[in-house]
Amino acid sequence: MRLSVLAISLAFLAVHLAIAAWVPLFDDEAYYALWARDLALGYYDHPPMIAYMIRLGTSLFGETALGIRLFPVIGFAASGYLVGDMARRMSGGHVGLAVLATALYNLGLLVFALGSFATPDAPSTLFWVAALWAAMRAVNTPPGTRAAMLWWVCTGLLLGFGGLSKFTNAFLAFGLLGYLIATPKGRAYLPTRLPWMAVAAAALPLLPYLAWNLQHDWLGLERQGARLVASGFSIRTLGEYAALLLLAPTPLVSWFALRALRAPPKDGALLVWSAVPLLLYFAYHATHAPVQANWIVPLQAVFAVLAAFGLARAQSPQRWTRATLAIALLMSVGLVAAAFNPVAPIGTADNPPNQTRGWPATEEAIAELLEETGATWIATTDYARTGSLALRFPQVPVWSVAQLQRYGFRGAFPAELCAAPGLLIERARRSETTSETAPSLFETVEDTHEVTRTQAGVTLMRYHLTPVAGLKSPDLCPN
Template sequence: MTTRRHPFAAVPVAVVAAIVAVVLTAVSGRYGFHRDELYFLVAGKHLAWGFTDQPPLTPLLVHVSGSIFGNTPMGIRVFSTLAAAATIIVVALIARELGADRRAQTFAACCTAVAGFPLGIAHLASTATYDLLAWMVIGLFAVKLLRTGDHRWWVGIGLATGIALENKYLVVLPLAALLLAVLILGPRSVLRSWWLLAGIITAALVAGPNLWWQATNGWPQLTVAGGISDDDGVENRIMFIPLQLLQLSPFLVPVWVAGFVHMWRSIHWSRPIALAYPILCLIVLAAGGKSYYALPLMLILIAAGAIPTLDWFSRGRTSLLAVGAVLTAVTSVIIALPVLPTSALGAVLPVNPEQGEQVGWPALTSAVADAWAQIPEPDRSRATIFALNYGEAGAIDHYGPAHNLPTPYSGHMSFYDWGPPPDTQTGPVLLVEQEPTQYYESRLGTCHQIGTVKTGVDNEENGTHLTLCTGPTESWSTLWPSLRRYY
């Protein structure tokens, strides 16, 4: 059974995507870099087929965008803005495959445009930004596969999956959920096709370079993932359901619930896609993953929900639609985008702490420069700046030259792979640590705090300690393996 496809609402959907792109561009220069973006800027100087905690695509795109448009927050976010616009268009295309007419396609695009999570990640140069677009493309091809029964769509799914794996490995979770749903509900014939094997080979060829890098480097990303689950697994499980309701927008909950019901009751061939969402939720809960790992499938439910939602609103409830749209847009923009004064960020940080991670990095670097100035000038040529996380190290690397600071070092994530300080650096160590850490201080001599970072907002780096130590207890090359941090 196929579903009627209406003409694509190209103009109104493109207008929605363009409006979002304009808004994102207008605010992209506010606040500053996110800690991950500062890390990507440094990774761009060390391009490789893989990094300790991720594949190479996002650092590469940040490097290219920065090279073309400038290493500023606005410059490195250009491709993210384009990806966000493309995501909106793809969601509308999915709605079309599910039977939406031009009006419902536009509505699906609008829902995606005002949803909090897509807006928030679209503002940043983030792995999640490109991951969301990749999964929407995979979702579109999967819907086409099930709607038409044309097994050749497996090659498209394989190609999109391979590209997604060069950005983030999370794509395997929704794919696993969809495969399990097809095994449960059918049609199982799509799994007995040689085209499936062709898709797997395509994905393996595209993702192969990074998979080879991980394999030859001991699969460090598995260690990182295990550490995230151990550290945050309990909290992630407790907050999973509340965040599922909040992260797109509470006002969009009726839309995706209606989409699930519509796919289950009215579109027989789409039932596996509907079932894939609760299966994915169970997988994420079992793994202790973050709640947003399940959000891509929710956008497919949003696409399916456009038809029944508009039908409901058309029964004399158009004023409710207008009120709901305004409330969704306003709350999402305030929570997801840098529109508030930084002094007012405390109100949104409990919901979106990533807002706070874009504030305070110049202040941190300035505080580090003040602390560095306390080292006697004859000792500075042998002194070292060592940061305990990649955000701190990335900030000092980016802003430090303006303060005549040397290149910082860190054992965190891929900063470890970029090497230790020279063994000739036997002098004092300026340790940048969010809180006193005996493990590191004991390896860097006698230590005492000489400064504190004030970022101006209640984020992770506010109150960071600047600790001066007498020097490494062993040569840096000997000490280096003990300074590695995966999470």
């Protein structure tokens, strides 16, 4: 069994590594790669784990697409292996169920789509699944043994590492607590010291991040906590959330996962309780704002394991299993192939696939203007341009002159750039023919040039390139 699950995991790993090496970086990945240049205990947008994973890869392969994505891709493959091992333990060692669960997990729309890229969802999902896997071992180990203590501590540590990946992972801790309170098997552990040992272990990895927040006026916690504030009510976004939950694992996987709940397998209660708090929070969030698809990636493990049991109990299980795998394969591979096809973009929206297209001509135009104007650095006003241009022009200093709270990890702004000639690069809005922000940011502003990023004749993005000098910002260039 282990070799079979391992073989499937390695096969998907090979597929994702090939995609990772072939597809150019999109904006968010480039921004996270900028974090990895200057490691810190915390960042404005997310906890730091994705930066650490990227740094490991770039230390081996440099700031290439493969180097940046290597360990996030490995993280997704490892989580798939653990999904199979959970199914094996829940089924009493059934080989087929473990293999099926691993395959269903890897063929889910979200896992297959995100499994090749470097986003915080990679470490978040890895540590979510790993913590759930360790918790399953913990609650099936007699409480008076040394092994029980080790598994509870392991669960806590993995929860803590999950918290260093994404705040979403805190909901898993709430789910495990709900399991301990609501189920007889869980309540047997409440009088022991084991849950408290898990809590202490979970807090340990988080202490440096909490200290960083304390030193930075709770910047990261305040940023993420703002999403808890509700305003308005919308049934439409609630319906979109329900559709997302059913479609993300692919439809038949969702159907058979729900069927499995009629007679839950061993430790099925643990799976369900692990997901309940996050499901409820996103239902609340969906009443006033859309739930982004990537937010629910950690829940795909639960769908995959339950669906494997549901398929095993179906009438004509082999026929339904083949149909489920075939539909998942067509949907997931078809989606990624269409989105990243090398011929032409799908639409003109500023989405991750389109952010990877049309760069050679754009880079050449920027390089020519840098040389023509004598600009010694590139100025930006948003994180997408900052990260993307920093990786594409490693020989030129790239600094944002706006949204400064995002860039504390980079240290002090180079004083020599305050008066040096620069090139301000911004996304051009449709109504703008020249940079409207440059005069407020710089003492000297020359005529704006426009560069368009295109592929196959489709306009994907317009940029304003404005030669500037004399940065006005007192925060970056104090007198």
